[in-house]
Amino acid sequence: MERKKLFKNEVIQLFNTTSETLRHYEEKGLLAPEVGENNYRYYGFEDLQKLRQIFMFRDLDISIKEMKALDEGRLNKKNYIEVLKNHRLALKQKIERLINIEADLLQLIDILEKGENRPSYLLRSEKSRQFYLLSPFESDVMSSPKAYYDHHQSIIKRNNYSERTIQITYDYENLQSGEFINAQLCIEITDEEDKLELEKDNGELLSLPKGYYLSIFYPFRHGKFDELKKMHEEIELYLKDNNLSRIGNVVIEKEHPELSLFLAKDTSVFELKIRVKKNNCVLEEIK
Incomplete structure (x- = not known):
């Protein structure tokens, strides 16, 4: 069967990041790639979009706690605007x-x-x-x-x-x-x-x-x-x-x-x- 998702090493190349970084955001509950046989991670479009968000938030010095609140829907649009400001x-x-x-x-x-x-x-x-x-x-x-x-x-x-x-x-x-x-x-x-x-x-x-x-x-x-x-x-x-x-x-x-x-x-x-x-x-x- 043709593979449609990316392996971790391919994602690392796409984002010029590290395995440790991906593992960190997964442990914090911000990233949830599909886990296959031998514990391999498979990353689809949603995972890549999530990573784009995470890296933008990181550049803005937005904390993990704030990222999780956004991810879990605990911040409304008004709160989000305030965070960004x-x-x-x-x-x-x-x-x-x-x-x-x-x-x-x-x-x-x-x-x-x-x-x-x-x-x-x-x-x-x-x-x-x-x-x-x-x-x-x-x-x-x-x-x-x-x-x-x-x-x-x-x-x-x-x-x-x-x-x-x-x-x-x-x-x-x-x-x-x-x-x-x-x-x-x-x-x-x-x-x-x-x-x-x-x-x-x-x-x-x-x-x-x-x-x-x-x-x-x-x-x-x-x-x-x-x-x-x-x-x-x-x-x-x-x-x-x-x-x-x-x-x-x-x-x-x-x-x-x-x-x-x-x-x-x-x-x-x-x-x-x-x-x-x-x-x-x-x-x-x-x-």
């Missing part, structure tokens, strides 16, 4: 993160290819952002990770906090001092509920408008604050050469230890951002 928003945020990561890597590659400790510049568009200001740098608070955790514990437990996104802010002119900069720790507020709670606590907020920000990646040798004076001079020269001017005096800066491989042991990559405009033309229209 939520995951579309999450996907959009993920895309934005990946775009930022790509820009970070572009600047890191630029630094490494130069073969010397020179900064990398990139004009980047930013949406309007709000930051919650933590306490200024204090020696006792920053003396150990535990001291830092204990001091900021109430903030750390909120949805917005992430050690990966902790930043500092200070006045741009402080770069000229050649000394330790009296900066303030801050976290970007992305969760609306947290924003309302923080406002209730009368916490200090820093608002940055949408627009273009000059991102400057530079290798910083730990403790060498005197080198920041030269950094300030180079930024000013770059602004002049590229017909740019600063808007305001606020600096947002963060460390990128994860990007500091192949630099000297006592050196980390820092990213400094300042809002800028093209002379005679404010660059702030962001789609």
Whole structure:
């Protein structure tokens, strides 16, 4: 008799997937191919359509639990639309993160290819952002990770906090001092509920408008604050050469230890951002 269904190895080739993946979705009750002699699996058109759905849902980061609820008819059309909207928003945020990561890597590659400790510049568009200001740098608070955790514990437990996104802010002119900069720790507020709670606590907020920000990646040798004076001079020269001017005096800066491989042991990559405009033309229209 002519075989009409596909073997597992043929399905694997069709979807460029693995045997383990098919077994996983079968064990979770999302896939139910016909089981023949010797435990062979046979996949028909319905199974292939089901796999198309599963892989699309996986790309949207829809959970197995949500997939099963859809498969078992426990979600109506309205619920399904809501699920899709939520995951579309999450996907959009993920895309934005990946775009930022790509820009970070572009600047890191630029630094490494130069073969010397020179900064990398990139004009980047930013949406309007709000930051919650933590306490200024204090020696006792920053003396150990535990001291830092204990001091900021109430903030750390909120949805917005992430050690990966902790930043500092200070006045741009402080770069000229050649000394330790009296900066303030801050976290970007992305969760609306947290924003309302923080406002209730009368916490200090820093608002940055949408627009273009000059991102400057530079290798910083730990403790060498005197080198920041030269950094300030180079930024000013770059602004002049590229017909740019600063808007305001606020600096947002963060460390990128994860990007500091192949630099000297006592050196980390820092990213400094300042809002800028093209002379005679404010660059702030962001789609």
